[in-house]
Amino acid sequence: MKKVIPSVKGTRDFYPREMAIRTWLYNKVRQVSESFGYQEYEGPMLETLELYAAKSGEELVKEQSFVFPDRGGNLITLRPELTPTLMRMVAQRQGQLTYPLRWWSFGPFWRYERPQRGRTREFFQWNIDLIGAASPEADAEMVAIMASFYQAVGLTPEQVQIHVNNRRLMDAQLARLGLTSELRQSAFRLIDRRDKLSPEAWRAYALEIGLSEAQFDSLTALLENTALWEESEELVRFFEAIDALGFSAYTRFDPQIIRGLDYYTGTVYEGRSQVGGLRRAVAGGGRYDNLLADVGGQPLPGTGFAMGDVVITLLLEETGNLPPDLEASPAPVLVTVFDEEHLLAAYALAGELRAAGINTACYPLPDKLGKQFKYADRIGAQLAVILGPDELAADQVAIKVLAERRQFTVARAAAAAKIREILAAPPAS
RNA sequence: GCGGCUGUAGCUCAAUGGCAGAGCGUCGCACUGUGGAUGCGAAUGUUGCGGGUUCGACCCCCGUCAGCCGCCCCA
Numbered sequence: 014m015k016k017v018i019p020s021v022k023g024t025r026d027f028y029p030r031e032m033a034i035r036t037w038l039y040n041k042v043r044q045v046s047e048s049f050g051y052q053e054y055e056g057p058m059l060e061t062l063e064l065y066a067a068k069s070g071e072e073l074v075k076e077q078s079f080v081f082p083d084r085g086g087n088l089i090t091l092r093p094e095l096t097p098t099l100m101r102m103v104a105q106r107q108g109q110l111t112y113p114l115r116w117w118s119f120g121p122f123w124r125y126e127r128p129q130r131g132r133t134r135e136f137f138q139w140n141i142d143l144i145g146a147a148s149p150e151a152d153a154e155m156v157a158i159m160a161s162f163y164q165a166v167g168l169t170p171e172q173v174q175i176h177v178n179n180r181r182l183m184d185a186q187l188a189r190l191g192l193t194s195e196l197r198q199s200a201f202r203l204i205d206r207r208d209k210l211s212p213e214a215w216r217a218y219a220l221e222i223g224l225s226e227a228q229f230d231s232l233t234a235l236l237e238n239t240a241l242w243e244e245s246e247e248l249v250r251f252f253e254a255i256d257a258l259g260f261s262a263y264t265r266f267d268p269q270i271i272r273g274l275d276y277y278t279g280t281v282y283e284g285r286s287q288v289g290g291l292r293r294a295v296a297g298g299g300r301y302d303n304l305l306a307d308v309g310g311q312p313l314p315g316t317g318f319a320m321g322d323v324v325i326t327l328l329l330e331e332t333g334n335l336p337p338d339l340e341a342s343p344a345p346v347l348v349t350v351f352d353e354e355h356l357l358a359a360y361a362l363a364g365e366l367r368a369a370g371i372n373t374a375c376y377p378l379p380d381k382l383g384k385q386f387k388y389a390d391r392i393g394a395q396l397a398v399i400l401g402p403d404e405l406a407a408d409q410v411a412i413k414v415l416a417e418r419r420q421f422t423v424a425r426a427a428a429a430a431k432i433r434e435i436l437a438a439p440p441a442s
Numbered sequence: 443g444c445g446g447c448u449g450u451a452g453c454u455c456a457a458u459g460g461c462a463g464a465g466c467g468u469c470g471c472a473c474u475g476u477g478g479a480u481g482c483g484a485a486u487g488u489u490g491c492g493g494g495u496u497c498g499a500c501c502c503c504c505g506u507c508a509g510c511c512g513c514c515c516c517a
Contacts, residue, residue, distance in 0.1 A: 022508070128509080130510065352475095381473090381474080383475095386476055386477035413477090
């Protein structure tokens with residue numbers, strides 16, 4: 014076999030099956046976003062490096078972005094995330110927009126990372142943000158949207174849980190343990206990594222960054238305290254709102270959720286898969302009240318989250334929640350070609366059916382009928398239509414219901430109506 | 443960026459230094475106006491790529507590319 018030029022590392026080809034999944038996912042995202050009153054928007058895929066230098070982490074920009082010079086020598090970045098773009102778009106029209114702003118987007122992003130299961134260098138991401146509302150109820154709305162999405166795609170609270178915490182609460186608690194401001198930042202990273210290290214290694218790491226034995230013990234106790242949220246007025250209101258929104262089952266307090274991004278200021282949340290082979294974060298976000306000011310706008314509070322397409326698709330595949338018939342032809346009808354002489358008659362009939370609003374494919378050459386039926390079956394068509402000399406002479410067409418191996422003839426003029434009738438009927442299984 | 447595993451027909455995998463194979467799939471025929479079954483037959487490979495060792499390499503060695511697993515990181 015000839016060598017095929019390879020694709021770019023970490024990219025994916027969307028064959029019809031994968032494309033059908035992506036489109037299905039996009040439609041779910043749209044449906045859920047719109048059900049909460051959010052408007053779709055999109056930004057450019059190319060941004061200046063400068064935009065990210067402002068606030069995204071050092072590592073993200075320097076190590077994990079595709080950056081290249083344009084012909085004028087300016088450094089261009091393939092966007093690794095959407096939030097800075099969103100902040101710029103809002104800042105540019107800050108005075109003209111109506112708040113609270115509810116916007117969502119679903120588009121491609123790039124990160125220069127080592128590809129592996131659940132991680133590619135090119136991926137799609139749902140971003141949804143509520144800007145201009147600082148209330149805990151606004152955070153609850155975001156979490157409700159995330160839960161609503163899980164519900165819409167068939168994921169149960171047993172399969173995915175949204176873990177919620179609040180950075181202000183954690184900061185206050187750490188301060189109470191006597192940690193300095195810098196030490197609190199390190200402690201955030203420490204908390205974030207607890208699941209990844211052995212208890213011994215985690216303890217060693219804690220002492221290494223400067224915690225005392227007593228502080229370490231207190232911190233451990235803090236992270237075991239599932240009632241800690243009661244000490245945060247924000248979280249108390251948050252959970253009351255989640256209750257009112259009807260999504261308590263999907264939501265739980267987890268003092269260990271910190272999230273990596275520096276710009277989060279308050280409530281943070283992370284959707285986590287509880288499914289056997291796939292215990293990982295599938296979506297995450299939080300409150301960022303200083304970000305707009307950081308890109309040159311007037312201060313405006315915001316909260317939002319992102320969900321990548323790769324992990325959620327793996328999860329839906331594993332839980333059997335992807336739709337069936339992903340590869341079926343969009344045409345439920347195949348018009349067969351009886352022989353060479355009747356090829357154009359078949360084309361004409363196919364045209365009539367299309368004009369009647371029925372998606373119709375026509376076999377493009379005079380192969381044996383058996384082969385054409387096999388093809389019809391393979392592409393997922395439900396009906397095959399035959400137009401041979403007998404039918405033509407009687408001004409009829411033969412319609413074959415493939416799944417039932419049943420065939421009958423009908424007047425040509427009535428064919429479209431009859432086909433519509435059969436297609437509308439629930440599939441006999 | 444670091445460490446490990448894997449790479450053989452369209453797919454899943456055998457062959458462990460001595461002629462590159464099987465199952466599934468594909469195609470053809472049985473079946474010149476009718477598909478999923480059955481039978482018979484056929485096609486398909488630079489063993490990821492490049493080098494080395496050897497009389498001889500899918501097999502051993504080096505490099506490289508890709509996928510996967512972990513680290514890092516996680517918008």
